[in-house]
Amino acid sequence: MERILEQIPRFFTADNMALLLQSAGLTLAMTVAGCVIGFGLAFVLVYLRQTPGRWALPLRVICVAYVEVFRRIPFIVVIYLVLFFIQTVASNASLFTIAVISICIYAIAYTAEIIRGGLESVPLTQMEAARAMNFGRLRTLVTITLPQAWPVILPPAIAFAVSFIKDTALVSQIGVFELTFRGKELNNQGYSGILVFGTIAMCYFLMSFPLSMLGQYLEKRLATPRSEQSARKIRRT
Template identity: 50%
Template sequence: MIDGLEALVKPSTLMFLLRGAGMTLLLTAIGCSVGLLAGFVLAYVRTGSGWVFAPLRWAATLFVEVFRRIPFLVTLFLVLYAAQMVVPRASLFWVAVTAICLMSSAYMAEIMRAGLQSVPRAQLDAAIVLNFSRWQLTRMVVLPQAWKVILPSAIAYIVMFVKDTALASQAGVFELMFAGKALANRGIDPFVVFGAVLLAYFAISWPLARFGRYLEVRLSRPVTGGK
């Protein structure tokens, strides 16, 4: 173990792990950013009413239900093989990004939908009486209140998402877990290597989890006016 620790603290080894951690953060940032935007669009479509929205509602619901129930690893390999049929030399990084965005969009859509539907119906009816369009209703009435429900749940999902990106290593994508396996294959003590990987995931996830808890407590407090 001592030899493993000595090998691990070499600058080249630490930089290799840091590169893997940076890639994990990049995958998470891209996936969750796209997921938030696409999730909002999907939730907006799913909460629409009327026969005009019906085909879009069905398509959005199908997308969300399918990708929320398929394991990420299955989605990753489906995207990988589909990409190889179209682009034989497709970048593994972008394959992983595509799979991650599909999964995060489906999960974020449910978080968004719960937030959009958390606004009291009386407020929606009042806005409709004032002749607000649906977009005005969403932008001016729903979103200012819904984000208090959306943000804590979204942060909790991002924490889980950081750990799920480790599965991308199964398709050969370079990230933190892949870096750990590569170092173990080079002969460094696996216990030491994966202990360092564990600490790296903890260092990424713990501040996010604390921030999510802070938001949950902060946003749940009733707003009081001082005199």
């Protein structure tokens, strides 16, 4: 305990804090890039998965297999797979790129299920009305289904991204200078583990908490019936 107290002034220097801030930024950047790109690609996957017709069967099988396989593999294994695969095809790829690709691959598999569930929550009759009016599949998705599915999709999608801020700690295993890796480094320099990782824990919390709050806010807002929302709007104007 005395050792920790004695180390505090030496640990909380501008240099160390800058390093931590940089690593926190990297963690956040990886998560945001991976989840946003993954979320976008998950839409493509869900759309392809719903392609009708006999000729599209292989496509549907691939899409289902992707989701089922990657949801059953530990994230750390995905990271190593991507690392070794990328290194054989492009040896100069940065570790950051590899980390983002890994997060993407994982995020696609998870958010695709969230998106599919959201789309399936919209009554089939909405799509039938659109089809009977000659709406194409993509137009129905964009103008009818998706706007009604957002309230179901967004809260769990944000929850997934928030939880992934923590899970990115695993990419420290391949040497990306993110928060956990930096923690180990500082620990190796002789700083108390409790001090270092306590600070690191606080950093994770500070990154996740505002996002969680945003998620909760959106959930509440999206769950409000439209009649009340517009009533509020009218009262305001």
